[in-house]
Amino acid sequence: MSGVNRRDFIKTSVAGIAAATTVGAAAKSPNAATKTEYPVVDVAPLGSLAPGAEVAFDYPDADSPAVLLRLAAPVAGGIGPNKDIVAYSMLCTHKGCPLNYLADRQMLVCPCHWSSFDPAKSGRLVIGQASQSLPSVQLDVADGMVRATGVDGLIYGRHTNIL
Ligand code: FES
Known part of the structure; x- marks a missing residue:
């Protein structure tokens, strides 16, 4: 270390690490354009939903397929x-495969590894x-x-559902 004593070297190194940490934290923090509320999106007219109705839509954005179901009984x-x-x-929720709705079983089923989810039980x-x-x-x-109007739970592949 020619021309730099041990104390100066340590001061410079600590300052460099602090600066790098600050830059990293800034890169991970939400920017000013981050939305903090879910969008409100029309899905279907209530009067069009007969018992057994199944309506595909995207929510909260085009990367997130969703389905609206009118089931056979109150839930x-x-x-x-x-x-x-x-x-x-x-x-x-396992690895993100798109689910199928099997109306005869009233079950949402994954074609990849066969996880099944009950829409009548949340x-x-x-x-x-x-x-x-x-x-x-x-x-x-x-x-x-x-x-x-919102999502309860974390959509597969996201660290947060806030857009
Ligand atoms: S992706 Fe594995 S069970 Fe759905």
């Missing part, structure tokens, strides 16, 4: 006059490789329109 968390309308992410995992239940899409009804 916990269901909306509408009969409390039988629910919606879920269609990305399997998207609960019934069987399979996944370890988490499905995120549910929060719904409301305004002026006769069923709308998506």
Whole structure:
């Protein structure tokens, strides 16, 4: 270390590490354009949803397929006059494969490793490789329109659902 004594070298090194840490933290922090609220998205007119209805939509963005279902009976968390309308992410919580809805079994089933989720029980995992239940899409009804307003749970592949 020609021309630099041990104390100066340590001071310079500590300052360099602090600067690098600050830059790293800034790169990971949300920027000013980060949205902090979910969008409100029209999904389907309430009057169009006959028992057994299945409506595919994307929420909260185009990378997130979801499905609205009108089930055969009232369920916990269901909306509408009969409390039988629910919606879920269609990305399997195991490795993100798109799910299929099997109407005859009223079950959301993954074609990759056969995890099954029950839409009548808050998207609960019934069987399979996944370890988490499905995120549910929060719904409301305004002026006769069923709308998506948020997500309860973490959509596969995201560190956060905040956009
Ligand atoms: S990706 Fe769905 S069970 Fe593996």
